[in-house]
Amino acid sequence: MDTSIRRNTIRWNTETISIVIDFSDSAPARISEIALATRRAGLDDRTVVERLQPLVEVMVLGDGHALSNTRFSHTGVGARLRYREHSVSTAGDGRNRLSIVQFDEQTNLAVTSLFEAFDGVAAVQTSTTVTNEGENPQIVQMVSSFATGAFLARGEKMADVSLLRGRSEWCGESRWAWIELHGPDGLPEINTTLHDHDARGTLTTVSKSTWSSGEYLPTGVLENRETGRALAWQIEHNGAWRWEVDGRRDAENAVSLVVSGPTDIDHQWNTSIGAGGHFTSVPVSFAVSDAGYEGAIAGLTAQRRAMRRRSVPDAHMPVIFNDYMNALMGDPTTEKLLPLIDAAAAVGAEYFCVDAGWYDDGGNWWPSVGEWKPSTVRFPDGGLERVLSYIRQKGMQPGLWLEPEVVGVKSPMAGALPPEAFIQRFGERVVEHDRYLLDFRHPATIAHLDRVVDHLVIDEGARYFKLDYNVTPGSGTDLDALSAGEGLLDHNRAHLAWLDGIIARHPNVIFENCASGAMRMDYAMMSRLDLQSTSDQQDYRLYATIAAAAPASLVPEQAANWSYPQPNESDEAIAFNMVNGLAGRLYLSGFLDGMNEHQLALVSHGVDVHKDIRADVAASEPFWPLGLPGWYDDTVVLGLRSAENTYLAVWSRDDGQQSIELTLPSLAAAGESIEVSTLYPVTLGDWHPTWNAGSSLLTVTPASAGPSARLFRLAARA
Template sequence: MILSAAGAALVLDDSGPGLPRVRHFGAGLGPVAGAALLPALTSPAPALLPAQGDGWYGRPGLSGVRDGEHWPVRWTVSRFDAVAEPGSGGAVTVVAADDRAGLELVSELVMDGGGLVRMRHAVTNTASSPYRVAGLTCALPVPGRAGELLDFTGRWALEKAPQRRAFGQGVWSRENRRGRTGHDATGLLVAGTAGFGFRGGEVWAVHAGWSGGHVHYAERMAEGVALLGAGELLEPGEVVLGQGESYRTPWVFFTWSGGGLDDAGARLHAHLRARPLPVRPVTLNNWEATYFDHGLDRLVELAERAAAAGIERFVLDDGWFRHRRHDRAGLGDWYVDEDVWPHGLHPLVSRVRELGMQFGLWFEPEMVNPDSDLARAHPDWILGHAERLPPPQRNQQVLDLARPEAYAYLLERLDALVGEYALDYIKWDHNRDIAEPVHDGAPGVHAQTLAAYRLLDELRARHPRLEIESCSSGGARIDYGILARTDRVWTSDSNDALDRQAIQRWTGLLVPPERMGAHVGAARDHVTGRSLPLAFRAATALFGHMGVEWDLTSVSQEELAELATWIALHKRLRPVLHAGRVVRADHPDPSALLHGVVLPERAVFAYVQLTSRLAVAPDPLRLPGLDPASVYEVRVAGPVPEGAMLPEWAGPAAAGPLRLTGAVLGELGLPAPSLRPASALLVELTRA
């Protein structure tokens, strides 16, 4: 059985006993019948769910224990349904059982038209005694030439830091027990050929689309077989199946590329882009402008300044609800504070809409402050053991969403507020790790995550036009489970543009620009304390879902006009930035970055000088991803950075736009400007 699309192929061999074996996942194999491949498929191959009964002595795909007699699982397939559309992917469903072990398995595998593979398994207990699931993961093989691993780590305000290592024998496992995706979550675990980069090398990658505990792992056996795998990370006793009950894994996503990380990322982006979004409005969030100071006059002035700069959406952040004058009280009391807002939020909402902007509101539904009316009335709604509270973080605890009464309260409050104010947008925050989660005497992250998904799904069903942002103290909940239910992620709590260049670069492997929040912060960043010019802050935010998080009431008219220029530029380029293919050059100068977004007719690139350059002359700008045969007109887009020394083609004396083929621009490139540190030059290309 061969699934193929977009130059990728997956080969399943169902000729033997037991589950089908995955013989190949990688480059396309051309128009060849599956039977004709058998002589070439001599190397060891893992089953769709690896187990010792199939000759696999690595990490098992399923682990668990039955209360009573233990039987290792050997699957007998009862159904193999496959729909293959050569060149367009297809789907496979395998149903198997082991009557002696008392288990049934349903495995689903789908390849979409972009060559992206997603997989999930479901196991059902068919016996009378309980079955305790310890783990159920999805895995696909990678070949021996995949000799390097790339994964990511991070912390608050500095997410997605890359780290590379050799892919040797044994297991490299990234495990997360934070109850949310985590600042240090890898997001993608990548295996590749030696020296792979953005534009070259062969790579394979895996991502678990799950917002709770999770695991990503790479394993190479002495027998010569290697795997990439991922799934939910379960705590002991978290999933116990009674007779007839099932556990299903989240979707796990696998991508392959013969042309480096950019192509692998493009296949992932296509999956998210299959769910279309409306035009992404330039957004102002008031948090770093006013914090908990919610005076109506000040917020109206901020909204008026925002509208004057061309901003299209105003989001009121933390501090609008009862008892919330600081971060030590009020979470859970989701009623507009009558002392601060005697007429409700209506005066502000009305003025924002008069100014032509949408209105959004911040919530943190899954959390509660012990100092709140909700916690005092319902202490039993806190996720934890009844006799002892979990350790506090950020002065807050977690609400047990799997408790029906807590869930119903949150749904009623969210539904009522979205309805009363006709909210266009919710910033949905989640500001702490989940520690010691106990639900009905068992570990509670699995049930909590599913309940959060249900809450989001139900709210969206009641308000189909509502847009929702996933924020988790910045980028601590970015995964395809939450992105199936939300419209963008808050990439990081740091708006420092230098740090953001790297954060957005690596987060962008998984998330396309239009779903990645990127804001222009204040001149002096409130996290790092670093001061950066407006032009650099704006050029960085331009390549995401652009927004502003800055007290515009304190800026000069000149700064407001400069910001308005950048916002207008973003709007003009938005059709390219939010629909094109993201490309990143493997630029030889470590002090600079070169990245862009490419459509067939148009492209936008940024040449970013991060730090001082060691070489006297900058390296040429070799622009990747263009059609080699097409001729492009090349011009500078937007303001020229202060102190830039421009080459002739970009300078004021240029006779007109430069015209070059994509082949020349990709191979020879453009003479580069000489830029000061923390500055960027934008280049726009139009096919002639």
């Protein structure tokens, strides 16, 4: 890694990525180029384009925009910042760091941009720290984590650029769609040259409150369809965020990207930075590629693997059985659980999680959460301890569902904890769907939840927690905060600190992330937790789209896709369910205890396949031969590519038997040596996979009409 400064230019080069930043006495620092290291030789002063988008945007009350609008690519502070110094360092964990300090004389704010890159990973994590070097406090309303205009090169056009953005909602997660920047939902060309004025509009994406992926995914991609150049980013925050794509007048068709955490205009977020005080923005990672959106997502996949915690018990991706989905649905009892435990063990599950309701004596598990003491009514003979012991006797590790961030309105803890331990507005507790929400800034909250987790691990023997989160507090809490958004951000960060604490104390426990499915699927959470529930969707046919799209947001080994085969289903429906799980992290449920031997064998075979390929899945890159799936697509395909094998999950959801053709250019070099095999299921109808080496084309034909799915493996013959 090297850094040089020449002609007011900083060139930061790692093993895999190069960033060029220019600055002057009359302009702020700006990213001029982001490129893969393979293009480094071409980045000289003749090819680097001068950009107008500042490296940092900061909105300060009493200062506002340099150009009046509601976007953040024209803030007053951002335009006035001037370079002060920069430094380079290398950390012991393999991270290379670049720090750039700028200063605004009008507000006396010093702004530090931190870039961090892992060795061998073509991605960068960045954040911004604002320090008040003056005597008067400054009210800050927005701080960018990442801002760049370095996407289009000379001669390239905005008309060739598309934005890939993902919608998300309960049971409808990961719905990706393309937006052409010059299309009807994009940015109009208003002839800024004639007006001698930048445009004021923006293509903005915002997520509110604490469901960081409850409306939109915190990941986006810009792709130039003509050149294949792509820039992908992800916001690594468990709360509110915003990113925007703007048109700038660097050239005829310039594009800017500004990414931030919460803002005043979107989230009621403001913070006061006093003399000598500072504020640091939420982290953002970005990756670049010359191989289109799939290449950029591959860069983010490598970044996610580099930054995530690796726990010992989850290292081999054990098979989890959870009693909830399309099974007990929050009504566990000893009588219902014991036969399910037998069946789960018989098909090869390695963990068994008792989901919601294990603490409830009143028959309604939803408003009674919060105390987390095992029910005596549901487990009358030997208590919950008997059930957990039985799980261990069957060779599995026991797990429990927790929703630690809430207290039900009927829970004893609603009156036992101090009022300040709850999120509140104007002195009144926030109530959402019969729940209060705990404020993790308060020590009583932390002490209570530490006692709960420690007891369940040490005394009850839990080795797995499904951490759920089913309600949100709106804009936040104004208790001991300048604004509700500030209180919420501090709560978000305190929640992460609590997670760090329980994980450190219990390294032999697996922690699952869930929020009504995938409503909080971000890498603030997933850099810490082991796996992510990708949805609450109960229709296995609809789940195919979610399972296929999830690896755009997660490493495949963290994408826990429900597989809930039922005894009243056809063999093809059972296989479809299992392929959903095999497309990432197999996560079992369903009334397996009601199945016959043939059905159990079909499920057991799927579990065996997962165990055979899970090491490959944990090292794979996702790709989509038919593009990222649409919600209503009849055919859905996900590819996972490892060093030696390519896996294809193929779902057919229509009533026909039309052949499916998949072009796989990455296998062209292997040619005739490619061998195609059906991994799952092997006992049902043959889809007759046929490989055409000349055109790198795989053709498969569903064996029967109606929904069905198969998992294929393609590999070079030994």
